[in-house]
Amino acid sequence: MNAVELFVGAGGLGMAVSQAGFKPQLVVDWDPWACDTIRQNKKAGLAPFTTWPLVQGDVRDVSFSNISKTIDLVTGGPPCQPFSMGGLHRAFLDERDMFPQAIRAVRELQPKAFVFENVKGLTRASFSSYLEYICLQLQYPSLTAKTKEPWHDHFLRLEDYKARGKIRGLQYKVAMRVLNAANYGVPQKRERILIVGFRSDMNVTWEYPIHTHSNDALLWSQWRSGEYWERHKVAKRHRPDDESGKARAQKLKAPPAETPWVTVRDAIADLPDPELHPLLAKAFPDHRFQPGARTYPGHTGSPLDEPAKTLKAGVHGVPGGENMLRRTDGTVRYFTVRESARLQTFPDEMIFHGSWSETMRQLGNAVPTKLAHVIVQRVHDRLKGTS
Structure with missing residues (x-):
């Protein structure tokens, strides 16, 4: 199965994607230091970096039309500064918010599934409407915002679209949960939000793994x-x-x-x-x-x-x-x-x-690789129908 990894950073989530059995067709990040980390490990022959088709650049400039193979999974951690406790908390007003690009990738690649992660700060009350807006866009990625349409107006259109129940076109079943990495064997109390979606025609039932x-x-x-x-x-x-x-x-x-x-x-x-x-x-x-x-x-x-x-x-x-x-x-x-x-x-x-x-x-x-692997392996198994 084929995958596209956005905002790969040092590769915590990306490594889990490869370890789960997906073959990356595109790996993207803009940060030169993180890309140099990947290149150094690729040069050293460390798997899975050796097989990664890395592109260093702004994801907004990336065209997905050059990918000829069917994509089964899109993953990534859109930059979290707009939502983190250490950031400026500007969310949709922050130019560093890359969720629109993650949604674009889903819309254009139409993968069977996606996994996006972010900081727990995204669940704060001040961002609750915007988080719901993100999930609705991922649920109905083809219903895009109109030119110069404010995000909250687009949000209301999406809510109305869902309420009417007459759904046509591309649609995903979306689930969201905050997981503590320590509950899955990571030596760190690191809480991350995991957003998982399956294309509606896949008829996949998803449950987050119980903590171990x-x-x-x-x-x-x-x-x-x-x-x-x-x-x-x-x-x-x-x-x-x-x-x-x-x-x-x-x-x-x-x-x-x-x-x-x-x-x-x-x-x-x-x-x-x-x-x-x-x-x-x-x-x-x-x-x-x-x-x-x-x-x-x-x-x-x-x-x-x-x-x-x-x-x-x-x-x-x-x-x-x-x-x-x-x-x-x-x-x-x-x-x-x-x-x-x-x-x-x-x-x-x-x-x-x-x-x-x-x-x-x-x-x-980064995302702890062990936590990411628990989620991505489960997505892989669901797509294969083995669990």
């Missing part, structure tokens, strides 16, 4: 069975003083059925601390100490024995708390590029192009 990991299971393994500390060989005197976690664990009557959340310690335990052991850290690519980390109210770092906080790209520079590790003794340091890549479930073999701050921007904008 839980905080309760982690608390049980830490404060009831003790398996977590034994596995990591952490003596009692070096364990965090987590009274609330202990209290919650004591209320659990039986071991939860889910797998424990994956923690920062789980993700980076085999990597030497680059500040405490810089010579040993040199043996690992992109694993160098970055000075300057400090704490202040609201920016206390990610605890070692929980999933990390959401890594951030930083519109006005790298923020303090989200991209820091907080050790059990209370000291902090910035995550290295390699550690951040692990928190986003990128492969260790992957090369990142650019300085630490530039690479952290790429990683902060």
